[in-house]
Amino acid sequence: MPTVLILGAGSDVAQAIAQAYAAKGYSIQLAARNPAQLQAIQKDIEIRYRVECSSVVFDAADFAASSATFSQVQPLADVAVCVFGYLDTNEQSMQHWPEAEKTIAVNYTGAVAVCNAIAIRMAERGSGTIVGISSVAGERGRQSNFLYGSAKAGFSVYLDGLRNWLFHKSVHVVTVKPGFIKTKMTDGLILPPLLTASPMQVAKAVVHAVDKKKNTIYVKWFWRYIMLIIKCVPEFVFKKMKM
Amino acid sequence: MKRNITNWGNYPVEHADEYQPAFRDQLQALAAEKKDWIPRGNGRCYGDASLAPTVITTTKLNRFISFDTLNGILDCESGVTLDQVLEVIVPKGWFLPVTPGTKLITIGGAVGSDVHGKNHHVDGSFSNHIVDMDVILPGGELIVCSPDAHADLFWATCGGMGLTGLISRVKFRLKKIETSYIKQKQIKAANLDEIIRLFEEYKDYTYSVAWIDCLKKGKGFGRSILMLGEHAQLSELTLAQQQQPLKVVNKTLFRFPVYLPSIFLNKLSIGIFNFLFYLKNTKKEINNVVPYEPFFYPLDVIDEWNKMYGRKGFVQYQFVLPLNQKEGLANILHRITERGFASFLAVLKVFGKQDTMIGFPMEGFTLALDIPIRNGLFEFLDEMDKLVLEYGGRIYLSKDARMKAHTFQQSYPRLQEFKQTIQKYNGQQVVHSLLSDRLQLTPQ
Missing domain, CATH: 3.30.465.10 (Uridine Diphospho-n-acetylenolpyruvylglucosamine Reductase; domain 3)
Structure with missing residues (x-):
């Protein structure tokens, strides 16, 4: 059976993706920072889906260590999904440099460190798929979340280039821009229901995109057009808006 | 985040802060930090038991x-x-x-x-x-x-x-x-006496429950269908069923789309439904083998069926009376029928012995019926509570949204022991609910 690697396995979306693949019979590799959480999720998947499940402890903010870890994790997964991210309010991040640094470190550098390590091995093997969960926030900088957004923008551009490079090595890259998701990360925010996806919807969209070799997906289709409109607003107007 | 939370009966509604911890350490941190909280699962108790200013929901703690x-x-x-x-x-x-x-x-x-x-x-x-x-x-x-x-x-x-x-x-x-099927027997009972006799006659069956038409007056008062079941053995399945004897069925047929305007729910419409339900069993007795799903969970195939009772919601009135109170049961059922507080089929069941600290069951008859909320209902149920007390019975807390504290205090014999234990482990009464306040289990 093929193997899927879930990077940042503790989040609601990551657990949903792991379950969606486990339901298809995939072997699951979970990677996250908290060993107790990893163990709980691993046991649950083994019992519910009766598939092989293993776990790897890593910290996305420790670039060198995670790069080394994923240069050698065995077996090399058929599908690697990079789910982890870090979001604080923009205000917090602006006021406290450690917050800003962590936002950039986890969402950009940390993601690149891990994806690089896996991409190199998949390229050598000549097969596989890398999925990066990026964000619509990365499409245009807005006052409400530009620190997070700029890191995700960097990650999106990285995934574009990675897709181009890996295409010639028979490895595929999917960029996922979920829009709002009902999760722990957004607890406490009031989200418009029509624009908000559940973790399970994101998971299904990911599985579908990998099967169909999609390049960039928005989980709820109208996000593509919302972002198109947002990107079309001329800068001299946009800078005056409160978004 | 504050939101309006309500349980299955859609009554009452509490504007509460909800937290959904996914891991035990997060849960412990919340339990240490928050005040005035109550645990909540999937919100399927009927009344106010899992409502409080702060609600800690466990549905993400699900491994x-x-x-x-x-x-x-x-x-x-x-x-x-x-x-x-x-x-x-x-x-x-x-x-x-x-x-x-x-x-x-x-x-x-x-x-x-x-x-x-x-x-x-x-x-x-x-x-x-x-x-x-x-x-x-x-x-x-x-x-x-x-x-x-x-x-x-x-x-x-x-x-x-x-x-x-x-x-x-x-x-x-x-x-x-051995299989996921149930060998089922359904027997029609023409009235209350007959159904009580049938319960006695078939008490050796593992599963038994009766659906009772509580709108029917006169000779057919208490007419019902007794449903009995045993887990089927492999040899009792048809050849087709034997192909997959441990099949899991898990389906929702449809979602109840809107809150039904209360005008549709009246004595006539419910009477017709109950009549048809009783009539659909044309024979006195039916014996068949069915999947576990329709036997145990007939209503789960309709998602959000509680909307059927309208936006104002409903209460489920469930009480138990000791085994020697057959007349009491008849009397209460009679009053419900007379008042015509329309309910789809009510559920009647005979409990075995139980004496736990705060448990609801006791050896005797339990009757549960859904009643849409409307004027006069709570006063009527207060009268019924008096009868339940008189006959030595009690009300099920999971279904309750309106019982008075004194009724509760008189009907749970080991209440003091329960209160002392709450005191011991929840001394500051940090954990409390609308129900515990209403029943004066915790100071308001």
């Missing part, structure tokens, strides 16, 4: 921890729902030891309400099958309790409506099955 397929012992976090449990255990030849009429409750809820099923007279309630469990006290401390360790906490938690703290893990024994 299996271990499953001993040889001895049939399952260990899981409290937010796992019964339908998830069935999906895991049925294919391995195991079944829930006790199940209520819906599989959409959490395991934590099953313990907090100490649920009973159609097999109460044989297997007791859910607490009877627990090996041990973790309870997180207000303050964040985790205590492992069982009938042998911290037994007071254990018995105050089973049926204790979350007032001792939050159940985070439950390990319990399962029931061995």
